[in-house]
Amino acid sequence: MRHVIDKRVPADPPPVIRIRHLTKAYGHGDATVHALRGPADPATGAPLGVSLDIEQGDYVAVMGSSGSGKSTLMNILGCLDVPTAGRYLLDGIDVGHLDERQLSLVRNRKIGFIFQSFNLVPRTTALAQVELPLAYAGVRAAERRRRAEAALALVGLAERAGHRPNELSGGQQQRVAVARALVTAPAMLLADEPTGNLDSRSTEDVLAIIDRLNATGRTVVLITHEDEVARHAKRVLRLVDGQIVSDVRQAPVDGPPPLLHRAEAGVPA
Amino acid sequence: MILWQMLRFAAGGLAANKVRSALTMLGVLIGVASVILLLAVGNGSSVAVKESITSLGTNALTVSSGSAYGGARSASSVKKLTIADAKALAGDADSGAIKSVAPVVTTSGTALYGNVSYSPGSIVGTYPAYFETANQKVAHGEYFTDDDVLGSRKVAVLGATTAKQLFDTEDPVGKKITVGGTPFTVVGVLQAKGGSGFTDPDDVLIAPLPTVQNAFTGFGPVNQILVQASSADSTDAAQAEITRVLLGTHAIADPTKADFRITNQASLLTARESTTKTFTVLLGAVAAISLLVGGIGITNIMLVTVTERTREIGIRKALGAPRAVILGQFLTESTLLSVVGAGLGVLAGIAGSHFSIVGIKPVVIPESVLGAFGIAVAIGLFFGSYPANRAASLRPIDALRHE
Numbered sequence A: 001m002r003h004v005i006d007k008r009v010p011a012d013p014p015p016v017i018r019i020r021h022l023t024k025a026y027g028h029g030d031a032t033v034h035a036l037r038g039p040a041d042p043a044t045g046a047p048l049g050v051s052l053d054i055e056q057g058d059y060v061a062v063m064g065s066s067g068s069g070k071s072t073l074m075n076i077l078g079c080l081d082v083p084t085a086g087r088y089l090l091d092g093i094d095v096g097h098l099d100e101r102q103l104s105l106v107r108n109r110k111i112g113f114i115f116q117s118f119n120l121v122p123r124t125t126a127l128a129q130v131e132l133p134l135a136y137a138g139v140r141a142a143e144r145r146r147r148a149e150a151a152l153a154l155v156g157l158a159e160r161a162g163h164r165p166n167e168l169s170g171g172q173q174q175r176v177a178v179a180r181a182l183v184t185a186p187a188m189l190l191a192d193e194p195t196g197n198l199d200s201r202s203t204e205d206v207l208a209i210i211d212r213l214n215a216t217g218r219t220v221v222l223i224t225h226e227d228e229v230a231r232h233a234k235r236v237l238r239l240v241d242g243q244i245v246s247d248v249r250q251a252p253v254d255g256p257p258p259l260l261h262r263a264e265a266g267v268p269a
Numbered sequence B: 001m002i003l004w005q006m007l008r009f010a011a012g013g014l015a016a017n018k019v020r021s022a023l024t025m026l027g028v029l030i031g032v033a034s035v036i037l038l039l040a041v042g043n044g045s046s047v048a049v050k051e052s053i054t055s056l057g058t059n060a061l062t063v064s065s066g067s068a069y070g071g072a073r074s075a076s077s078v079k080k081l082t083i084a085d086a087k088a089l090a091g092d093a094d095s096g097a098i099k100s101v102a103p104v105v106t107t108s109g110t111a112l113y114g115n116v117s118y119s120p121g122s123i124v125g126t127y128p129a130y131f132e133t134a135n136q137k138v139a140h141g142e143y144f145t146d147d148d149v150l151g152s153r154k155v156a157v158l159g160a161t162t163a164k165q166l167f168d169t170e171d172p173v174g175k176k177i178t179v180g181g182t183p184f185t186v187v188g189v190l191q192a193k194g195g196s197g198f199t200d201p202d203d204v205l206i207a208p209l210p211t212v213q214n215a216f217t218g219f220g221p222v223n224q225i226l227v228q229a230s231s232a233d234s235t236d237a238a239q240a241e242i243t244r245v246l247l248g249t250h251a252i253a254d255p256t257k258a259d260f261r262i263t264n265q266a267s268l269l270t271a272r273e274s275t276t277k278t279f280t281v282l283l284g285a286v287a288a289i290s291l292l293v294g295g296i297g298i299t300n301i302m303l304v305t306v307t308e309r310t311r312e313i314g315i316r317k318a319l320g321a322p323r324a325v326i327l328g329q330f331l332t333e334s335t336l337l338s339v340v341g342a343g344l345g346v347l348a349g350i351a352g353s354h355f356s357i358v359g360i361k362p363v364v365i366p367e368s369v370l371g372a373f374g375i376a377v378a379i380g381l382f383f384g385s386y387p388a389n390r391a392a393s394l395r396p397i398d399a400l401r402h403e
Helices: A002-008 A070-077 A100-109 A126-136 A141-154 A170-182 A200-215 A260-266 B002-015 B018-056 B083-090 B129-133 B146-150 B160-167 B209-217 B232-249 B265-308 B310-318 B323-352 B366-392 B396-401
Strands: A017-026 A033-036 A050-054 A059-063 A085-090 A111-114 A188-192 A219-224 A235-240 A243-249 B060-065 B098-107 B111-113 B116-118 B122-126 B138-141 B155-158 B176-179 B182-190 B204-208 B224-229 B260-264
Touching: A017 A070, A033 A070, A050 A243, A059 A070, A070 A085, A070 A188, A070 A219, A100 A111, A100 A126, A100 B310, A100 B323, A111 A170, A126 A141, A126 A170, A141 A170, A170 A188, A170 A200, A188 A200, A200 A219, A200 A260, B002 B018, B002 B323, B018 B265, B018 B323, B018 B366, B060 B232, B083 B098, B083 B224, B083 B232, B098 B129, B098 B209, B098 B232, B111 B160, B116 B160, B122 B129, B122 B209, B129 B224, B146 B209, B155 B160, B160 B182, B160 B204, B182 B204, B182 B209, B204 B209, B224 B232, B232 B260, B260 B265, B265 B310, B265 B323, B265 B366, B310 B323, B310 B396, B323 B366
Parallel strands: A059 A219, A059 A235, A111 A188, A188 A219, B122 B204, B155 B182
Antiparallel strands: A017 A033, A017 A050, A017 A085, A235 A243, B060 B224, B060 B260, B098 B122, B098 B224, B111 B116, B111 B176, B138 B182, B155 B204, B176 B182
């Protein structure tokens, strides 16, 4: 629905994500390690930090080898971690100025997480998993149930609503996680190597769902080190040693994701 | 609604580790049950003491010889109590405080009936007034009378235990027994009082004073003079009266040098009560310690749970759980542990108090039930707050990275 409204407004909407001169350092003094540094200041050699804008409706893949800072970036984007320096505006809100309670509200309303290791709550049925963010948002039980069931149906798991994580396959668990991430209708989906622990068949399933979500206007930021996965994105960023070394657009922001149809047609082939 | 949600999360968390939760609850259960039960035992013994003292006779004052203020005085200067003293007390007619006077001698001996031989705990020689003053009621037969005393008749009233030992199922009234070579006719058997102390008040043989003096003790001093005050309120007046009369008969000018002692049941009662109070406080303290240990058990288990579920806490935080909800969830878990544990403890304590423990019938104090339950729940909240706070203040990224 969002992109329909966007088309009616001629001016560009504010970017979902705007980061400016973001750095993240661990340790002190000589032992300082910059997980995010950006380009070095030509005069002093000090890190200038990473700057990046992500438009509404975009589908961005962040690539890089381990240690490149992509997970650090993802944690900061998801408000799980705080940057050492720099500004981060999520949906126009400066996250750096929020207290803990407001941050939990942002995580609840603005961001949907999909983790590599699924991170489902143990001993909890799929339906209850998906209801969880709604419960924290204070949605009433009947409404919660209706929306959670709709989200599960969207990922094709309506009939598995009563199953616990240990009764689901990896692919099914990740689809529950996707349903849980999208149930609050967040401004963006953050996926940290969502297919890293999945076989190729489940990978296709999960990516097809993410493609469809993006096609309906949801902003997606996806972290991966597989080119195969990155091909689904409209824009590919490469990180090396805490700075962005390449930024390639594969498809326009307001179009469908490049592999949407192939993914759906690819199953019978 | 959110409260109900928290309760469900908490119940789920506890159910995930049933054995551990059950053992933690057991700690609280034992604490609460022991508080209730031990206080009930203390209370029960105090109730028993009160009952046995009332059964000794109310309004009764016992005069015995000896210094009231310690043993500083030499034995030779102590004048024993005599029948003359008793008569002086009884003859003090202008005082309304004294109702009756009974001098008492006690001795011991062996009673024979046929070929059955038994030594009663005590053989008492006294006046008929003794029965009323000492709250001894005849269950079967009669008391001996003033005539029996005047005539030094060889009649006896038996305590319930003595009667049982000598006659078993036979009816003792009218039977002849021999005590120390003197034949006695049994005229009555006393009601059983039941003893809770070291001595059995039913293990007696009571006979007229001159008869016992004649047969055993000789016509010397008496052991005690039992005085009955006219009412419970006049025991103080009676005590003053006795002091005045006996100081006169013993020719003592200084009341602090009195060579006799007056004890009344009220003072005995307070002395015994303070003893049982100490006993109850001691028991309560022991029980409180076990309750505290149960509380520490909750902290321990909740700390383990928080560590174990750090990752889950991270997930919940990433999904937008506010700090207060995480805090609430773990506090609810620890409180649920203590509430269920304490509830079961109350049941166990009340059930346990139906059995008599080391000869004491426990009497549950209602306040102790509420108190123990309340304290246990408060302990759950208090001892749960540290682990819960630790869980709530975890940074989401640290919690998620936790393996």
